[in-house]
Amino acid sequence: xxxxxxxxxxRELIASGDEETLRExxxxxxxxxxxELFDALSDEEDLAGIKMMSGPQRARVFxxxxxxxxxxxxxxxxxxxxxxxxxxxxxDDRTAILEELSESEKExxxxxxxxxxxxxxxxxxxFPENSVGRLMTPHVVAVLPQWTVQHVLDHIRQHGQDSExxxxxxxxxxxxxxxDDLRIRKILLAKPTQYLSEILDNNFVALKANDPKRDAxxxxxxxxxxxxxxVDDDGKLLGVVTIDDVIDIAEESATADMQKLGGLEALNxxxxxxxxxxxxxxxxxxLVVLFLGEMLTATAMGFFEVEIEKAVVLAxxxxxxxxSGGNSGSQAATLIVRxxxxxEVRLRDWFMVFRREVLSGLALGCTLGLIGFSRIALWxxxxxxxxxxxxxxxxxVGISLVGIVLWGTLAGAMLPFLLKRLGLDPATSSAPxxxxxxxxxxxxxxxxxxxxxxxxxxx
Amino acid sequence: xxxxxxxxxxRELIASGDEETLRExxxxxxxxxxxELFDALSDEEDLAGIKMMSGPQRARVFxxxxxxxxxxxxxxxxxxxxxxxxxxxxxDDRTAILEELSESEKExxxxxxxxxxxxxxxxxxxFPENSVGRLMTPHVVAVLPQWTVQHVLDHIRQHGQDSExxxxxxxxxxxxxxxDDLRIRKILLAKPTQYLSEILDNNFVALKANDPKRDAxxxxxxxxxxxxxxVDDDGKLLGVVTIDDVIDIAEESATADMQKLGGLEALNxxxxxxxxxxxxxxxxxxLVVLFLGEMLTATAMGFFEVEIEKAVVLAxxxxxxxxSGGNSGSQAATLIVRxxxxxEVRLRDWFMVFRREVLSGLALGCTLGLIGFSRIALWxxxxxxxxxxxxxxxxxVGISLVGIVLWGTLAGAMLPFLLKRLGLDPATSSAPxxxxxxxxxxxxxxxxxxxxxxxxxxx
Numbered sequence: 001x002x003x004x005x006x007x008x009x010x011r012e013l014i015a016s017g018d019e020e021t022l023r024e025x026x027x028x029x030x031x032x033x034x035x036e037l038f039d040a041l042s043d044e045e046d047l048a049g050i051k052m053m054s055g056p057q058r059a060r061v062f063x064x065x066x067x068x069x070x071x072x073x074x075x076x077x078x079x080x081x082x083x084x085x086x087x088x089x090x091x092d093d094r095t096a097i098l099e100e101l102s103e104s105e106k107e108x109x110x111x112x113x114x115x116x117x118x119x120x121x122x123x124x125x126x127f128p129e130n131s132v133g134r135l136m137t138p139h140v141v142a143v144l145p146q147w148t149v150q151h152v153l154d155h156i157r158q159h160g161q162d163s164e165x166x167x168x169x170x171x172x173x174x175x176x177x178x179x180d181d182l183r184i185r186k187i188l189l190a191k192p193t194q195y196l197s198e199i200l201d202n203n204f205v206a207l208k209a210n211d212p213k214r215d216a217x218x219x220x221x222x223x224x225x226x227x228x229x230x231v232d233d234d235g236k237l238l239g240v241v242t243i244d245d246v247i248d249i250a251e252e253s254a255t256a257d258m259q260k261l262g263g264l265e266a267l268n269x270x271x272x273x274x275x276x277x278x279x280x281x282x283x284x285x286x287l288v289v290l291f292l293g294e295m296l297t298a299t300a301m302g303f304f305e306v307e308i309e310k311a312v313v314l315a316x317x318x319x320x321x322x323x324s325g326g327n328s329g330s331q332a333a334t335l336i337v338r339x340x341x342x343x344e345v346r347l348r349d350w351f352m353v354f355r356r357e358v359l360s361g362l363a364l365g366c367t368l369g370l371i372g373f374s375r376i377a378l379w380x381x382x383x384x385x386x387x388x389x390x391x392x393x394x395x396x397v398g399i400s401l402v403g404i405v406l407w408g409t410l411a412g413a414m415l416p417f418l419l420k421r422l423g424l425d426p427a428t429s430s431a432p433x434x435x436x437x438x439x440x441x442x443x444x445x446x447x448x449x450x451x452x453x454x455x456x457x458x459x
Numbered sequence: 460x461x462x463x464x465x466x467x468x469x470r471e472l473i474a475s476g477d478e479e480t481l482r483e484x485x486x487x488x489x490x491x492x493x494x495e496l497f498d499a500l501s502d503e504e505d506l507a508g509i510k511m512m513s514g515p516q517r518a519r520v521f522x523x524x525x526x527x528x529x530x531x532x533x534x535x536x537x538x539x540x541x542x543x544x545x546x547x548x549x550x551d552d553r554t555a556i557l558e559e560l561s562e563s564e565k566e567x568x569x570x571x572x573x574x575x576x577x578x579x580x581x582x583x584x585x586f587p588e589n590s591v592g593r594l595m596t597p598h599v600v601a602v603l604p605q606w607t608v609q610h611v612l613d614h615i616r617q618h619g620q621d622s623e624x625x626x627x628x629x630x631x632x633x634x635x636x637x638x639d640d641l642r643i644r645k646i647l648l649a650k651p652t653q654y655l656s657e658i659l660d661n662n663f664v665a666l667k668a669n670d671p672k673r674d675a676x677x678x679x680x681x682x683x684x685x686x687x688x689x690v691d692d693d694g695k696l697l698g699v700v701t702i703d704d705v706i707d708i709a710e711e712s713a714t715a716d717m718q719k720l721g722g723l724e725a726l727n728x729x730x731x732x733x734x735x736x737x738x739x740x741x742x743x744x745x746l747v748v749l750f751l752g753e754m755l756t757a758t759a760m761g762f763f764e765v766e767i768e769k770a771v772v773l774a775x776x777x778x779x780x781x782x783s784g785g786n787s788g789s790q791a792a793t794l795i796v797r798x799x800x801x802x803e804v805r806l807r808d809w810f811m812v813f814r815r816e817v818l819s820g821l822a823l824g825c826t827l828g829l830i831g832f833s834r835i836a837l838w839x840x841x842x843x844x845x846x847x848x849x850x851x852x853x854x855x856v857g858i859s860l861v862g863i864v865l866w867g868t869l870a871g872a873m874l875p876f877l878l879k880r881l882g883l884d885p886a887t888s889s890a891p892x893x894x895x896x897x898x899x900x901x902x903x904x905x906x907x908x909x910x911x912x913x914x915x916x917x918x
Contacts, residue, residue, distance in 0.1 A: 185626075205491075222495075247680065291786075315774040323898060
């Protein structure tokens with residue numbers, strides 16, 4: 001909050017060359033505020049600012065920066081500063097940066113680390129990409145059940161400095177196998193002379209290092225924790241994952257789902273740092289698939305070429321009709337994909353959804369059908385573009401709309417269930433995919449209704 | 460995790476009437492596990508289970524239940540149990556439930572509360588809907604700066620029981636004005652004899668009770684905290700908001716954005732608990748707006764009626780052409796809306812985006828144009844549906860596709876910026892809205908290209 005308000009004052013300090021005050025500000029402000037200030041300054045000014053900071057403050061600020069700025073600084077700072085920076089930042093942040101660098105750049109940075117830090121960094125990079133192991137830090141407070149509360153408090157005071165979180169304390173046996181996790185609240189509320197074995201309940205939830213990141217979000221959401229322990233296959237405590245990392249993953253998942261709903265492959269990187277060619281490729285794949293599917297509309301239209309030749313007026317409403325089916329399908333698909341993602345609706349609820357969507361589709365279809373008919377009736381009062389059979393044309397458009405909106409709604413609502421049932425990602429049922437599916441059938445519905453109603457008059 | 464695995468065993472216990480073991484399971488499991496079990500059981504079984512629990516366990520389990528189950532239990536439990544339940548659950552959870560009930564039901568429940576709890580509940584309901592005030596709990600550990608660390612630890616041990624979180628301690632002056640917040644880590648790492656005034660840095664971030672909930676997400680994301688203090692306009696400490704509530708709000712925001720992108724008003728309630736009529740209304744509004752906009756396609760098509768009469772073959776490609784514009788626009792809009800929401804791209808970056816999207820649009824348009832032309836050339840080898848001028852028709856389709864995909868991409872990418880610039884919600888630029896905008900112009904582009912290329916032959 002501070003960063004934005006004081007920008008003019010800071011610019012003035014830079015202009016007047018008052019380095020001492022600047023240095024004090026940069027070292028005293030909270031890292032988040034400094035980053036907000038950095039966002040408003042140029043890359044060169046950021047670099048100068050970073051150089052003015054003390055080691056720990058520099059590391060905290062660095063952790064808050066976006067990936068692009070981090071990479072820029074790692075490239076621009078002298079090797080000595082990069083070394084101390086990398087040694088100082090949190091393990092999970094370091095892993096996250098290293099995994100995104102090129103092999104050669106990664107090698108260069110790894111050689112700058114101290115032996116101990118390099119061993120840690122390399123052990124993390126051994127876990128699969130997108131696994132919980134890449135998110136964790138090994139620095140936790142692990143204590144034995146036969147300790148007293150006072151012993152734990154003394155231990156934390158002496159050895160807790162490096163721990164990523166002190167909100168939870170982990171109880172292990174002599175083989176470092178996890179026995180329980182205790183929120184700090186339980187320790188703080190207990191008598192100092194109590195033994196941990198008296199307050200622990202062996203009731204804990206742990207993540208496996210090889211589990212996918214996305215699972216961690218589910219567990220955090222379900223268990224309202226601020227930190228979760230990570231264990232290996234033998235149940236040995238490896239480290240901890242904190243909730244701040246998990247919020248980022250939840251956002252990433254939502255972004256990926258949105259992008260799939262928008263009809264493209266998930267980028268998995270911020271828009272502005274995705275290479276142009278990668279982005280075009282990820283968009284082209286789906287665009288081409290949809291285009292190939294949509295070609296069936298040309299085939300369907302060709303099938304009704306005779307009817308169009310006889311009554312060109314029918315062609316005029318084709319875009320209106322098929323887009324209404326696509327729009328209603330897009331609404332239904334979005335609702336169901338998100339409801340499935342949040343667990344509001346489960347696979348076995350498909351029939352409940354089906355019934356609701358039949359009613360919604362009918363109501364929405366009748367609304368649009370009525371408006372469509374009225375528009376044709378209204379236009380006829382001052383133009384004769386729809387000819388003498390305007391009433392029948394209006395009827396054709398109105399009735400087709402009811403059918404097409406109902407069909408679009410049901411297709412959009414049921415496709416996510418079908419995909420999930422088949423073990424695929426429901427978010428693949430994007431607005432464009434549903435629209436494409438509905439377009440072809442929409443044309444068939446429209447021209448069939450037209451043939452039924454207009455036979456003997458226009459057709 | 461436990462809940463799902465042990466379901467058969469629990470069913471057996473219910474069948475055999477072994478109440479004692481059931482009671483023990485229900486009271487010993489973690490609340491999240493019990494809720495998972497409840498999800499798989501019927502409402503009646505849940506009710507029977509809740510009745511077997513001790514007061515505190517019942518309250519914790521209740522807090523984890525979804526709103527629908529909570530309301531059901533409040534209606535089904537005897538008044539005595541409702542009273543003790545409401546008195547026991549966390550303040551923010553109670554506020555959240557009360558604010559969703561009807562006036563009469565709310566009144567009934569408020570009279571069941573103890574005087575103290577009713578006063579708290581009513582004071583929360585005075586804050587505006589969707590404000591930070593509705594999220595908070597007043598139970599925090601507030602201490603004075605002249606206390607020592609040991610004094611704080613003793614104070615927590617005696618009075619911390621009711622506090623929502625012990626991960627942060629709040630320092631106030633004699634007027635209860637907030638001076639600083641200290642993570643418990645700082646207290647635990649300090650010497651017991653140190654005074655708080657020596658370790659505090661007056662550097663804190665607080666939420667205002669009247670601020671909108673959504674702002675809280677931003678602040679949490681920016682400052683990596685697990686809890687934030689809430690103050691009134693005078694800076695007096697009112698309570699605390701914890702991060703578990705904020706994850707829910709972040710999910711709600713993402714849901715609302717997705718639903719807007721899908722072309723409907725945000726539901727603000729889970730799919731299965733939104734009344735059918737409300738849902739139809741929220742979908743109908745946009746569907747009708749889009750339909751009215753899409754009517755312009757009929758006007759545009761009418762404008763080119765003569766051309767269609769002369770060359771019906773042109774009409775065959777109308778759905779294919781306009782849907783390609785819509786799909787590419789939907790991709791671009793989704794990317795930019797999400798990038799703006801996450802702050803990856805800011806208003807002032809519009810030109811960077813514009814340049815990238817010009818290149819993307821051209822590349823994607825050329826890809827589709829080439830495929831479109833090839834399809835017409837290929838079909839011509841075994842049918843004569845496209846007539847003797849198939850080459851010119853193919854050229855018309857191909858060139859139109861380049862123009863329309865480029866235009867769709869740019870419209871989809873720039874509309875969110877325009878909306879944001881006007882102070883509107885960028886997420887309003889839904890896939891269907893962009894498609895509708897692009898459809899009309901797409902038709903004009905297509906028929907203009909056709910007139911240029913086919914004049915003298917087909918037209």
